[in-house]
Amino acid sequence: MLIATLIAAKSLPVDALDHAQSILAAKGAKIGDQKWLAPEKAVDLSLDGITLADARVVFADFMAGVDVFVQNDEHRRKKLLISDMDSTAIADECMDELADYAGFRKESEEITIRAMRGELNFDESLKARTKLLAGLKTSIIEECVRDRIHLTPGVKTLIQTMNANGAHCFLVSGGFLDFAVPVAKEIGFEKAFANTLEFEGDTLTGQVLDPILGPETKKEILQEECNRFGIKLEETITLGDGANDIPMIEAAGLGVAYHAKPRTVSHSDAHISYGDMTAILFAQGYTPDQWVK
Template sequence: MTIATLIAAGRLDDRLAEAACAHFGARRGAWVDPGSALDLQFDGKVPAVDGWESVDLLPITPGPRRRLLLVADMDSTMIGQECIDELADYAGVKPQVAAITERAMQGELDFAGALRERVALLAGLDEAVIALCLAERVRPNPGAATLIATMRAHGARCLLVSGGFTAFAEPVGKMLGFNQVRANVLAVRDGKLVGTVDGAIVDASVKRATLIEACATLGIARNATMALGDGANDKAMVEAAGWGIAYRAKPALAEVADARVDYHGLDALLWAQGIPRAEWIEV
């Protein structure tokens, strides 16, 4: 038997619950939060939602329901922006950079090569623009801080691992409450961006390795982990995790993830871990 959490925040009444059981071929389980989240039981594979009633249906993989390690992507996952695209806007090259970003996130381009190509277009930009971009444009996705605060309160370790840049990831990680941050380092000389990255590039293989290394260091079983992302560069870590989540994701990631969140905020992942809203630390 497989359990999946049906989520329709604030509108999940008995009518919708019964309609969902009929539509998905499921049986009712226990409420996680009356009116918002209900467990459903399946004998076979959990079907895709495909837009039905704008609900999210998250299958729960084997392992402890309250996960002990979260490894999350940043751009378009924990925050609503692609930082390199926004930075490129200040340099007057956003259309060129955004087009490469989209193809990379769809899995059409090698990530490392695409990153180098985009960063080269930023050469000469004043380093001070990074702080301006952070202040003016970078915003957390709904429920991001609540997800991290609540998981940490329940004993989880939360890592932000980004193919973006430490100049953004470190302040975002601090703002959202992550334990640790890993990202690329933009090369800066004399207050200007050089157009290169210092050190090894954080790509899909590094994201996967970070999850595996954290399991070994912390003594956490793989089935107690959760990985969260939105694009092709997150596939390896999402597939390596005990529970891999695609958040409003590109098809390249959505098709391999264990569960998808398409209609709710990131805090919906707390319901899927069996945590009712009364136990959330809302930030």
């Protein structure tokens, strides 16, 4: 059975269900049962007479302020989650924040934007941004983590709820372990995967150590963790915002673009453009009384 979950950033417009019925009717489909997950906030609609692919097209850009997930009810509650870090699990771009300490924020941001759009090779863009950090002390990294990194709203609730329900959750970043490890610990991820900065004593050399964790590596980690725990890809969910997240988004059972670049959205199964990370819980059928806060 197909389910469309309408999730409002604030509250669903009064005409949301009528609009859903109208756009479905135009395709010869209709709404079957409906189940409220949270009053005026999130509702499940069973769909009749339409394919998954067509339903996702119908609900693309449904209404301002409303995110929509369309999926089969089988394997709805996921057993494995992999999330990107920068601009996904956290609201910041770590490399740009570090570059600010070195006086190269603008240069780093320009490279980041182009890389996340898919306009630059990821490995080369990572090396170029890392080079801007040469000479920074390890104490600056600690200060940056403490003072400049902000968790994405709802992410701790998402991960801790999934943990409590037996899922495995991993943070996989094209950034650096110096950020990913403390972020993963604070949120509750099982493990963090990321790149390693090179140091000479307590000073950054401006180099990143091989092998580089890039787009394909994220996909490989997804498959490796599935194999390790005996989990099917259909039982997984991945979250990301940039072009380097596309391979793992395409490979997962449910690939989600989170406040993402247009190219990433076009490769996703669903996208969150208005709400926070708790939308992922509604998408899996969790009601707020089942959340771990």
